[in-house]
Amino acid sequence: QVQLVQTGAEVKNPGASVKVSCKGSGYNFTGYLIHWVRQAPGQGLEWMGWIKPKSGEPHYAQNLQGRVTMTRDTSISTAYMELSRLTSDDSAVYYCTREDLFLGQGAFDIWGQGTMVTVSS
Amino acid sequence: DIVMTQTPLSSRVTLGQPASISCRSSQSLVHTDGNTYLSWFHQRPGQPPRLLIYKISYRFSGVPDRFSGSGAGTDFTLRISSVEAEDVGVYYCMQGSQWETFGQGTKLEIK
Numbered sequence: 001q002v003q004l005v006q007t008g009a010e011v012k013n014p015g016a017s018v019k020v021s022c023k024g025s026g027y028n029f030t031g032y033l034i035h036w037v038r039q040a041p042g043q044g045l046e047w048m049g050w051i052k053p054k055s056g057e058p059h060y061a062q063n064l065q066g067r068v069t070m071t072r073d074t075s076i077s078t079a080y081m082e083l084s085r086l087t088s089d090d091s092a093v094y095y096c097t098r099e100d101l102f103l104g105q106g107a108f109d110i111w112g113q114g115t116m117v118t119v120s121s
Numbered sequence: 122d123i124v125m126t127q128t129p130l131s132s133r134v135t136l137g138q139p140a141s142i143s144c145r146s147s148q149s150l151v152h153t154d155g156n157t158y159l160s161w162f163h164q165r166p167g168q169p170p171r172l173l174i175y176k177i178s179y180r181f182s183g184v185p186d187r188f189s190g191s192g193a194g195t196d197f198t199l200r201i202s203s204v205e206a207e208d209v210g211v212y213y214c215m216q217g218s219q220w221e222t223f224g225q226g227t228k229l230e231i232k
Binding site: 045 | 122152164175181218223
């Protein structure tokens with residue numbers, strides 16, 4: 001079936017970087033944008049950016065520019081999100097999600113299970 | 122950036138009764154291609170969000186027909202015609218017309 005599977009939970013020190021992976025299966029990985037969304041504990045959803053798997057072109061939310069890098073490896077149908085210079089404010093569950101542009105922009109139809117990132121000394 | 126504002130932030134509804142959530146954008150969501158990219162998601166505790174509605178009123182595959190979306194321009198509404206126990210959780214609107222922005226979320230509980 002169509003799914004996105006993410007890496008497991010991470011614990012990082014302040015100032016470190018974290019790289020989360022998101023493996024797609026059951027569909028043409030290069031045919032759909034991958035977005036990243038995060039959710040701090042007890043808080044709402046925050047959009048972080050997207051990557052076009054076919055070209056590798058990324059676009060990042062303005063407040064994360066300079067700290068976030070989104071890449072992909074099409075040979076293994078996997079997208080990556082790396083966040084640097086972590087602070088406690090970056091502690092959150094990070095989700096990858098697929099956008100089905102056939103339905104329309106914002107149609108995030110498949111979601112990964114989420115990756116908990118904890119930033120703590 | 123477009124700001125999305127949801128009301129109410131919390132709602133308690135009796136089983137079988139209707140519920141509605143409003144979502145207002147700080148500017149028109151009509152895209153240059155003529156479409157309006159407003160989606161609704163439902164999230165249960167400990168789970169990722171689930172797509173309910175896209176392009177204001179299109180119900181995603183498998184979503185029960187008690188869910189409906191409406192609106193235009195800057196004002197949008199999600200309606201549940203008859204709330205069921207499985208509908209509890211948090212509902213988010215999201216605009217996709219100019220990058221992406223989520224509303225703050227509306228928590229739905231059963232009275």
